[in-house]
Amino acid sequence: KGTGPQRWRFFEPAMDIAVQARRALELDLREALEKDGFELYYQPLLNIRSMKIVGCEALLRWNHPQRGMIPPAEFIPVAEEMGLIVEIGDWVLNRACAECRKWPEDVRVSVNLSSVQFKRSDVASTVAAALRSSGLAPQRLELEITESVLLQDMDQARRTLQQLRDIGVRIALDDFGTGYSGLSYLHAFPLDTVKIDRSFVNEIDTQSRSLILLRGVAELSKALGMKVTVEGIETAEQLDIVAAETAVDEVQGFLFSVPLPARAIRELIVSARPAAGAPAAMQGTTR
Ligand code: C2E
Ligand code: MG
Ligand code: MG
Ligand code: MG
Numbered sequence: 001k002g003t004g005p006q007r008w009r010f011f012e013p014a015m016d017i018a019v020q021a022r023r024a025l026e027l028d029l030r031e032a033l034e035k036d037g038f039e040l041y042y043q044p045l046l047n048i049r050s051m052k053i054v055g056c057e058a059l060l061r062w063n064h065p066q067r068g069m070i071p072p073a074e075f076i077p078v079a080e081e082m083g084l085i086v087e088i089g090d091w092v093l094n095r096a097c098a099e100c101r102k103w104p105e106d107v108r109v110s111v112n113l114s115s116v117q118f119k120r121s122d123v124a125s126t127v128a129a130a131l132r133s134s135g136l137a138p139q140r141l142e143l144e145i146t147e148s149v150l151l152q153d154m155d156q157a158r159r160t161l162q163q164l165r166d167i168g169v170r171i172a173l174d175d176f177g178t179g180y181s182g183l184s185y186l187h188a189f190p191l192d193t194v195k196i197d198r199s200f201v202n203e204i205d206t207q208s209r210s211l212i213l214l215r216g217v218a219e220l221s222k223a224l225g226m227k228v229t230v231e232g233i234e235t236a237e238q239l240d241i242v243a244a245e246t247a248v249d250e251v252q253g254f255l256f257s258v259p260l261p262a263r264a265i266r267e268l269i270v271s272a273r274p275a276a277g278a279p280a281a282m283q284g285t286t287r
Contacts, residue, residue: 008030022078026282028064029079033087040060040095044268045110045229047254048243049135053272054250055108055142058096060088060257080116097134097141099262108140111170115149119156124163131167138168141282142193143158145171145181150189160191161186172229177217187224198232198253204241218247 033039042056062070069216079085093111100109104230131138143164150157150173161171172193173185176202186194196217204210218228228246233239233253259269 003197005215008283013088018255020140021198025078026082026084027076029075029082029084029088032062033084033091037064038088038091039261040092040099040100041107041261042265043252043259044257044265045250046256049237049247053107053269053271055110056103056265057110057144057252057259058092058099058112060092060112066140074207076114080114083116085116086120087116089114090130094133094170095131097130097136100140101134101156102266104273105137105140105203108142108170109136110142110144112144112174113149115146115152118145118149118160121151123160124167127164127169128167131169142170142172142253144174144195145169145175145189146174150185151180155243165190177213183217183220186221190279193227193229195229195231201230201232201234201238201242204238206241206245211241214242214248215246222247 001170028037039061041059041061043059044053045057046052047054059074060076062072063074064070076085078193079088089118096109100107103109113123117126117131118164120126127143131141147207170192171190172195173189174195175197176194177197194217196214197285200210200214202210204214214230221228227250228248229252230242230246230248231252231256233242233251233255235255238253239251239255242251257265260268
């Protein structure tokens with residue numbers, strides 16, 4: 001096709017490097033799973049009225065021996081293609097449930113489920129097993145799924161969601177507003193929470209279309225009986241607008257805390273609430 005050998009000689013080494021890098025990444029991922037190379041960080045979710053921590057989202061971190069911290073966006077897609085995400089996800093579930101057991105009882109944990117995990121027929125029993133071995137009450141676990149999961153096989157997705165709800169865990173629709181986001185999904189599936197993507201608050205101001213959209217989605221979700229969370233709050237202005245102008249229940253974002261290692265989040269949860277036995281008058285002043 002007019003590609004002389006000279007050209008191939010030009011491309012071959014480059015392809016080779018890409019393939020080798022990918023192989024190395026795959027091997028490193030397997031090793032990380034075997035040798036405790038992953039860590040869970042946690043980011044708080046706050047009730048927008050009381051500003052109390054009501055939950056934390058578990059976020060996976062990979063501390064690579066040579067490359068340092070690799071963000072999930074870089075390695076989760078690879079782990080998904082390898083199928084290794086099932087084992088990694090299992091580790092995440094077990095670790096997150098065990099950690100949540102150490103928190104006050106009114107603080108829950110949110111765990112992101114990959115579509116690969118969600119599509120496995122045994123996802124419900126995996127979740128049940130993690131709850132059993134940690135002793136965590138099911139209502140303290142919220143599973144975050146994305147719309148793409150619902151689009152693929154709607155009937156299967158509905159059955160899986162029902163199985164998970166039968167266990168007693170809660171289901172959140174993550175990153176709402178980024179994908180195909182038919183509003184119809186909100187009532188076509190058994191969901192407890194809608195997490196509105198941070199793109200909605202990025203450019204929010206009192207005049208913006210973002211606010212109109214956010215307000216509409218929040219109101220609709222509430223009318224359908226769901227809780228509404230907004231992620232990616234970075235400034236006090238964004239918080240003020242969301243609190244004053246929308247029906248949003250919970251907020252998450254760098255304004256409150258970046259994701260933190262387990263010990264730091266435990267300290268944050270404890271320090272953010274009144275000490276047991278503190279006078280009631282003081283409790284009101286503790287955020
Ligand atoms: P996500 O589930 O939407 O998680 C929220 C992401 O937004 C996190 O990125 C968090 O650090 C970031 N974030 C939180 N607040 C702010 C903010 O105020 N501003 C900005 N700019 N970003 C904020 P992270 O930790 O890099 O995770 C990225 C994605 O990787 C997650 O998005 C989730 O889809 C996936 N992920 C993370 N952990 C897991 C896991 O254990 N399993 C699976 N399957 N996916 C995971
Ligand atoms: Mg999430
Ligand atoms: Mg999200
Ligand atoms: Mg997101």
